[in-house]
Amino acid sequence: MSSANTIVIAVQDLAKSYGKVVAVDGISFEVHEGEIFGMVGPNGAGKTTTIECIEGLRNPDQGGIRVLGMEPKHSKYRLQKRIGVQLQESALPDRIKVWEAMDLFASIYSLSADWHPLLEKLGLAEKIKATYSKLSGGQKQRLFIALALINDPEVVFLDELTTGLDPHARRAIWDLVLGIRDQGKTVVLTTHFMEEAERLCNRVAIVDQGRIVALDTPENLIRSLGPEFRVTFRVTGPFEQNAFKKIQGVSRIEQKDDRVTIHGKGDRLLSGVVNTLEKGGVGFRDLRTEHPTLEDVFLILTGKKIRD
Amino acid sequence: MAGTQIKTLWKMTWVETKLFLREPMAAFFTLAFPLMVLFLFGGIYGNEPNEMFGGRGTVDMLVPAYMGMIIGTVGLMFVTINMATYREKGILRRFKTTPLRPVIILLDTVLVNFAMTLVGTGLLIVAAILAFDLRFDGHVFPFLLAFILASLSFFSLGFVIASLAPTSRVSQVIGMVLFYPMLFLSGASIPLQIMPGSIQKIADFLPLTYVVKLLQGAWFGEPAGEHLFEILILTGLLVVCTVISALTFRWE
Structure with missing residues (x-):
C-alpha cells in the first residue's frame, strides 16, 4: 500500500458481553488507509459485534476505539457522515422503489451530488423503478452497497456481504469490493467464506470465540503453515x-x-x-x-x- | 443543521406516505372502509332529525364517530404494525447507521399517519355533505384541536404496543385485540345510545369511547367545559404512552 500506513481505525482491547455471553473478549487491531481488512471466523465469533462497535451502533463494555480520529461513542453522527455501512441483517420497506431509497438516503446525508452514476456502476440502472421486495438477493445486496457508498465515505464496512448469494452473484460482488478499494477507500469486511477473505483482503484477522487468533496477510498466514x-x-x-x-x-x-x-x-x-x-x-x-x-x-x- | 433535518423529515414523510398508500390494507381501512359504512348506515337510516340524538340526524352522529374509527384503526393497527415491522426487519437498524436522528423517524411516523387520518376524515366529511347534507355545528379550530388530541393519544398507544410487544406479529395481535371490541363497544361504529346499559358501562373503560364523545361534542359545538373529562382522559393517555414509549424505544 502506497498510502504509507496511515491508521484509520484503531481498536484497543475491545470487550463486549450480552448478559453472560461474552461476544468480544479483548480484541485489538489497526486498519490502514486504503486496504481491505477482513475479519473471518464462524458465526458467533464476535465479528459483527466488533464491527458494530466501530460503526457506533453498539457501546463496548471496555476498550478504546478511534475511527478517522473520532470516538464512535461520542461522535456518532459526525462519524456516520464519513463512513458507509452495509449491515448483516437489515432491510428496506418492501414497497419502496430503488430510486426512492437512494433519494431518501441522499437527503439524510444532505447530498447534492447525483447518485445515478453510482447505480449505473453497480448495475442497477435498469432497476431504478423496481420495488425493493422484487429485487433478487444479489440486486438487494448491490442496492445496500449503493446506499453504503452514497455519501462517498472514507471507510466502508461490509458485514457478511455475500452470505446467501449464489457463486455467480458472489463473484460479481467481489469485483465491486475491489473497485471500492481502487477508489482509495478503506474497506472493513467480515465473512465466513475463507475463499472470499483470501481473494479480497489485504490483511485478515482470524476471529474465534471473541478473540483474534491470528492477523496477517492471507499469503503470510498460509505460508506460516510451512511449504507443505x-x-x-x-x-x-x-x-x-x-x-x-x-x-x-x-x-x-x-x-x-x-x-x-x-x-x-x-x-x-x-x-x-x-x-x-x-x-x-x-x-x-x-x-x-x-x-x-x-x-x-x-x-x-x-x-x-x-x-x- | 436543523434545516437539513427538516428537509429529511419532509422527504421521509413523502416516501412513507407513498408506502402507506401502496399498502392495500392500510389504504382500504383508512380511506375506503369509512365511506362504505357511511353509505351503508346512512342509506338505511338517512339523516332526518331524530329525537334520540337530540334532534340531529343519524349521519350527523355517525360521521364524528367514524372519525374515531379511523383514528383507532390508524393508531392501533397501522402505527403499531409499521413501527414493529420496521424494527423487526432491521429497517430501523439501517437508519441507525446514518446521521438520521431517531426523532425524525418518530415525527415522520406521526406525520404520515396523521395525514392519512386527516385524508380519510376529509373524504368522509365531503361524502357525507354531498350525500346526506351533513351538518357541522361546531367551530373549526376547537374541533381540530380535539381531533389532533384524539389522534396523538391513540398513536402514542400504538407506539407503546410496538415497543412492548416482542415481535411484530404479537404487536399486530395486541392491536387487533384492543381495537375490535372498541370498534363495536365505544360508539365508533354503532351509536351507544341504542346499546343496552351494560354495554354502556363497558364503554366507559374503553379509551376510544372518549375519542368518540369528544369528537361528537366538538362537532356539535358543545363547549369544551362539558368535555373536560374526555380531554383529561385522552391527555393522560397521551402523556403516559409518550413517556413509556420514550423509555422503551428500541432500534432493534
Whole structure:
C-alpha cells in the first residue's frame, strides 16, 4: 500500500458481553488507509459485534476505539457522515422503489451530488423503478452497497456481504469490493467464506470465540503453515505405502478407503509420486495437488472446521 | 443543521406516505372502509332529525364517530404494525447507521399517519355533505384541536404496543385485540345510545369511547367545559404512552 500506513481505525482491547455471553473478549487491531481488512471466523465469533462497535451502533463494555480520529461513542453522527455501512441483517420497506431509497438516503446525508452514476456502476440502472421486495438477493445486496457508498465515505464496512448469494452473484460482488478499494477507500469486511477473505483482503484477522487468533496477510498466514502441500489420488486396486515413503520430501501418507493423500514439500514431490505410481503399476485416477488455504489455517489455529 | 433535518423529515414523510398508500390494507381501512359504512348506515337510516340524538340526524352522529374509527384503526393497527415491522426487519437498524436522528423517524411516523387520518376524515366529511347534507355545528379550530388530541393519544398507544410487544406479529395481535371490541363497544361504529346499559358501562373503560364523545361534542359545538373529562382522559393517555414509549424505544 502506497498510502504509507496511515491508521484509520484503531481498536484497543475491545470487550463486549450480552448478559453472560461474552461476544468480544479483548480484541485489538489497526486498519490502514486504503486496504481491505477482513475479519473471518464462524458465526458467533464476535465479528459483527466488533464491527458494530466501530460503526457506533453498539457501546463496548471496555476498550478504546478511534475511527478517522473520532470516538464512535461520542461522535456518532459526525462519524456516520464519513463512513458507509452495509449491515448483516437489515432491510428496506418492501414497497419502496430503488430510486426512492437512494433519494431518501441522499437527503439524510444532505447530498447534492447525483447518485445515478453510482447505480449505473453497480448495475442497477435498469432497476431504478423496481420495488425493493422484487429485487433478487444479489440486486438487494448491490442496492445496500449503493446506499453504503452514497455519501462517498472514507471507510466502508461490509458485514457478511455475500452470505446467501449464489457463486455467480458472489463473484460479481467481489469485483465491486475491489473497485471500492481502487477508489482509495478503506474497506472493513467480515465473512465466513475463507475463499472470499483470501481473494479480497489485504490483511485478515482470524476471529474465534471473541478473540483474534491470528492477523496477517492471507499469503503470510498460509505460508506460516510451512511449504507443505499435498498430492491426492484414488487408487483402483491395492496400495502399498512403503515405496512412496522413500520419495524425496514426503512427510506423511494418509489413506482412507481408496483416497490416498501424500503430504510433503519440494518441487520433486509431484513428479516423484507420479513416477512411483507408474513404476509400481498402481492404478489411479483423480490425481491432483492441493495447496493450503486459509481454510487450513483456520483449522489448525482453532482446531475446528469453519461451517458454511 | 436543523434545516437539513427538516428537509429529511419532509422527504421521509413523502416516501412513507407513498408506502402507506401502496399498502392495500392500510389504504382500504383508512380511506375506503369509512365511506362504505357511511353509505351503508346512512342509506338505511338517512339523516332526518331524530329525537334520540337530540334532534340531529343519524349521519350527523355517525360521521364524528367514524372519525374515531379511523383514528383507532390508524393508531392501533397501522402505527403499531409499521413501527414493529420496521424494527423487526432491521429497517430501523439501517437508519441507525446514518446521521438520521431517531426523532425524525418518530415525527415522520406521526406525520404520515396523521395525514392519512386527516385524508380519510376529509373524504368522509365531503361524502357525507354531498350525500346526506351533513351538518357541522361546531367551530373549526376547537374541533381540530380535539381531533389532533384524539389522534396523538391513540398513536402514542400504538407506539407503546410496538415497543412492548416482542415481535411484530404479537404487536399486530395486541392491536387487533384492543381495537375490535372498541370498534363495536365505544360508539365508533354503532351509536351507544341504542346499546343496552351494560354495554354502556363497558364503554366507559374503553379509551376510544372518549375519542368518540369528544369528537361528537366538538362537532356539535358543545363547549369544551362539558368535555373536560374526555380531554383529561385522552391527555393522560397521551402523556403516559409518550413517556413509556420514550423509555422503551428500541432500534432493534
